[in-house]
Amino acid sequence: MHLQTLPGLFISHGSPLLALDPEQVGPALQRLGLNLPRPQAIVVMSAHWESQALEVSSAVRPETWHDFRGFPPALYQLRYPAPGQPELAEQILHLLAEAGLHAHANSTRPRDHGVWMPLLHLYPEADIPVVEISLPMSYSAEEIFKIGQTLKELRQQQILLIGSGSITHNLAELSWHNAQATVPVWASEFRNYVVQKLNHQNYEAVLNWQTIPHIQQNHPSLEHLAPLFFAMGLGHRFTIVHSSFSMGTLGMDIYRFD
Template sequence: MQALATLPALFISHGAPSFALEKNTTTNALARTGQNLPRPKAIVIMSAHWVTQTLEIASNPAPQTWHDFSGFSPQLNRLEYPANGHPELAEWLSIQLNKMGINNSLNPLRPLDHGVWVPLLHLYPEADVPIVQLSLPKHYDAYACYQLGALFEQLRQEQILVIGSGSITHNLAALHWDASSEDAQAKAFKLWLLNKLKTDIPAALEWQDFDNVEKVHPTAEHLLPLFFALGCGQRVSVIHESMAHHSLGMDIYRFD
């Protein structure tokens, strides 16, 4: 019997919702990644846009495409990402986490927020890989996300792709939609954090030690999915690096 391929974990900066309509170096990097990875049996993904009191696991067999934004092109609201859910996998994950003392619940109604379907539209445009979404509990910090990710590491040997979807830098107040410039503070943070991820994971988990960190992450929810992916595989490599709208980091990382 042929052995299953071991998949990496990914951290994807999903950008603004309008990223779904773009064609650029970032979308090309996602497309190449989807083409080059061994075909996953399912995707388990944590998005910055599902923050809950306690951990929830989506068990919706046919999740709708949720256009959870406003003020963008009407064309965005016509996009659909009709991927199936995977209730059996969701239930199995819930049972395993309960056995380990991780309080969680199944959510059979959750749709796919744009932190899920926007990047997956480029990664797997045929929407033919089943999806299980995890929430981000509001009391989780980088350590908790890292520890949770470590519990999912075995999934990589089961040909399940684990993804954290957020943004390597995310300060909406600093965005300039039509600018070609790059924010120096955001650039410095990306370089600093990547160095820590490569050389000193405990220091990376203390990401809030970066000087003036509130200028790149006024809130934590867009960075925390990175540490979930990091828990699944501690060796980081950069798939893509860029900046959009002056200060919105669009980096994609692979963890093995």
């Protein structure tokens, strides 16, 4: 069987409500899932698994975790029962160790919405094995980028690697009751700066996140931007798959790295 090389992706996974009301990004993810060669497996680094050390989920059947509160009951009924793949988790741990990145297996971690939210739209049948890797809070942007560089060879085994976060993420600034709210300048300028640097393959400028205009207002904490650093390590050719804003300030961009 001839294996095809898949891209690396950065997906802004948005609010959990997108599972029920997909807005523009649900159909964009659906199209992407139909257009890509079908993955043998999927590896996701999620903003919602912050850890001390680097961890890799080795569970055979991870539970679907509804790691949020105060949303409609229908959301808590959703499941994403895709299997895990302990052999792939082992392979990932081996690659990381060879690169000098210390990591360990976690067989009990449930699957957070940073993983299952986008996958519900990408691969709704939930029949492709999924392995989650954590976001180590002690790592610098360069070290998270190195995790991506270390795992990018998996792309040649028809494995889809995804950084799941958000291009902008300031929940205090969201217009929760108006999906079509006007996008403020500080959000659009931040997003446009990042895209311009990625377009010119100036990854250094993005990894140097402290100097990005309006960083504090768009990311009061860094965990939703950090999966982008991982995705940047996966490939050099950058393209935009989708771009939109939800509730005024929540950037819903999807980026592809080949």
